[in-house]
Amino acid sequence: MTQIFEILLSGITQGAVYCLVxxxxxxxxxxxxxxxxxHGSLYSLGGFLAWYLVAGGFDLPLxxxxxxxxxxxxxxxxxxxxxxxxxxxxxxxxxxxxxxxxLGLAFIIENGLQLVFGPGTRTIxxxxxxxLELGGITLSWYxxxxxxxxxxxxxxxxxxLGHTRYGQAVRAVSQDMQGANQVGIxxxxxFSFTFALSVVLTGIAGILLAPVxxxxxxxxxxxxxxxxxxxxxxxxGSTKGAFVAAFILAVLEAFVIFYIGPSWxxxxxxxxxxxxxxxxxxxxxxxxxx
Amino acid sequence: MSDFSKxxxxxxxxxxxxxxxxxxxLVFWAVIAGLAMxxxxxxxxxxxxxxxxxxxxxxxxxxWDLILxxxxxxxxxQLVFFTFGAYGSAMLSIYAGFTPLLSIxxxxxxxxxxxxxxxxxxxxxKGEYVALFTFAVHLALPPLIQQGxxxxxxxxxxxxxxxxLNLFGFQVSSIDKLTWYWVSLFLGALCVWLIYFIVLRGRxxxxxxxxxxxxxxxxxxxxxxxxxxxxxxxVSAVFTAVAGGIYAHYTxxxxxxxxxxxxxxxxxxxxxxxxxxxxxxxxxxxxxVVIGNELLRSFDDYRxxxxxxxxxxxxxxxxxxxxxxxxxQSKQP
Numbered sequence: 001m002t003q004i005f006e007i008l009l010s011g012i013t014q015g016a017v018y019c020l021v022x023x024x025x026x027x028x029x030x031x032x033x034x035x036x037x038x039h040g041s042l043y044s045l046g047g048f049l050a051w052y053l054v055a056g057g058f059d060l061p062l063x064x065x066x067x068x069x070x071x072x073x074x075x076x077x078x079x080x081x082x083x084x085x086x087x088x089x090x091x092x093x094x095x096x097x098x099x100x101x102x103l104g105l106a107f108i109i110e111n112g113l114q115l116v117f118g119p120g121t122r123t124i125x126x127x128x129x130x131x132l133e134l135g136g137i138t139l140s141w142y143x144x145x146x147x148x149x150x151x152x153x154x155x156x157x158x159x160x161l162g163h164t165r166y167g168q169a170v171r172a173v174s175q176d177m178q179g180a181n182q183v184g185i186x187x188x189x190x191f192s193f194t195f196a197l198s199v200v201l202t203g204i205a206g207i208l209l210a211p212v213x214x215x216x217x218x219x220x221x222x223x224x225x226x227x228x229x230x231x232x233x234x235x236x237g238s239t240k241g242a243f244v245a246a247f248i249l250a251v252l253e254a255f256v257i258f259y260i261g262p263s264w265x266x267x268x269x270x271x272x273x274x275x276x277x278x279x280x281x282x283x284x285x286x287x288x289x290x
Numbered sequence: 291m292s293d294f295s296k297x298x299x300x301x302x303x304x305x306x307x308x309x310x311x312x313x314x315x316l317v318f319w320a321v322i323a324g325l326a327m328x329x330x331x332x333x334x335x336x337x338x339x340x341x342x343x344x345x346x347x348x349x350x351x352x353x354w355d356l357i358l359x360x361x362x363x364x365x366x367x368q369l370v371f372f373t374f375g376a377y378g379s380a381m382l383s384i385y386a387g388f389t390p391l392l393s394i395x396x397x398x399x400x401x402x403x404x405x406x407x408x409x410x411x412x413x414x415x416k417g418e419y420v421a422l423f424t425f426a427v428h429l430a431l432p433p434l435i436q437q438g439x440x441x442x443x444x445x446x447x448x449x450x451x452x453x454x455l456n457l458f459g460f461q462v463s464s465i466d467k468l469t470w471y472w473v474s475l476f477l478g479a480l481c482v483w484l485i486y487f488i489v490l491r492g493r494x495x496x497x498x499x500x501x502x503x504x505x506x507x508x509x510x511x512x513x514x515x516x517x518x519x520x521x522x523x524x525v526s527a528v529f530t531a532v533a534g535g536i537y538a539h540y541t542x543x544x545x546x547x548x549x550x551x552x553x554x555x556x557x558x559x560x561x562x563x564x565x566x567x568x569x570x571x572x573x574x575x576x577x578x579v580v581i582g583n584e585l586l587r588s589f590d591d592y593r594x595x596x597x598x599x600x601x602x603x604x605x606x607x608x609x610x611x612x613x614x615x616x617x618x619q620s621k622q623p
Contacts, residue, residue: 035418084602091609095418100562104601107555111595225429232422263433270430274411277423281414
């Protein structure tokens, strides 16, 4: 019984981080209908920047590094949106073209990281040590912290989208781009903003997970793929769907890893994805776009 | 929508009845004959090797162009078909003792089955959900191949010792580049010709373009969407699997690396540079990218970075690829 609880708990803590990566992907899709294939490499970018500031070149404390990195990531997001995505918007097959352009970007970022930092893996020392004992279940404090921070960030995002004026503008754009434009919402600004936010979120996930999973230049594809399955399962563009799906899949993963083996996690996710898509072709919370 | 007010019927009829088909085919096969002679002149076996890869890639990219560019289905599982073709053909010839030509043909059948298997869930989905689903299949396949070690798929190191191609009792070794050059040129040209001249100029191609450009309208005039989208998957998968089979017997090794990001990016670059849905665009893209990639070999550290830059720049500056460039010029009298 305690074993099942332990698996469940480890799944839930993992789910919170997956959620952080997936929500960003979903947010950008929701607002601008862009599927950002460079999301995973931006995750690695966050991890590498943190490693560089904390252990690589400077000896900054982690909080200071994060304070420096956040604006950098936000500016990166705005820059990507301005330079390579905005020129494509509205051209005749922009859906395929944006997928291609972000894939190209993913290769630029990951190979750039490899050139600058070398191909090896890096790690950052966790900011808390020790384990937590709870009725026979052991959990590392670091995982508890990751869980708390991720949940807090996702909660803040939900609050922002639901209860602030700018968040409502974002939701308006995601529901009806033209209508939002007509009532005076600066659609382009919303696109830039959501892109920046998504880069920041995935970058934070990269920093948080660096002590657990290590960072490597090509290591962004695994979290990207996971975020990707989560977003499809939850329904494209639905942040709530991504939230629910992240936890479902993370718990599934924890059980599959324990009972069958780690290499079966991804096939299990795929089976889950196929089953859900056969029953609900638009994902758990998705809405067809007309 | 303005197109409906002035229907260009002569144009549609000409493609449908195959007007100009014989002339265009003659031009196509003349170019192929030229390439065949070029192969004999090119002395270097390295250059021939590059061209053999180009011809195999042409089949993959032409099939991808068929489903993505003409039928407008966001299928990103093209290399899955290729992998199944390669592994299927390799395993049949290693374990079941099929002669390589027979196993390549069987790979076509395997491709058809896989095409149906991937098409059925995909057809329930719309737009980019298809892209997401098919790409997820692509990414989930390498771990499955590693698990397939139990049934003789060789795991991470891949399948080794795939028999050489046997042409009417004549063994064609991988070292015999000239024969391989002609074999792959002929098979590649045949597949490309079948795709662009027979399938896409026939009723099927017309249905694809109609569904891509005006979904609802196509259904209203009686295009069976389900049937033709299924056909798009199957036809595309069959040709790609054949390419996979040829590749397996040429290199005599298949590893899960063919599902790696580098191959996928290369395929994307070929389509992006060439331009989708505009014959010879994608094919030209294959020639440019494979040859360009080889020229960049000396900058190996920067090669993938440069490829990424090329994709971004091409997509932004030439959203219709090289083929789009020609179109713009030819419209100006």
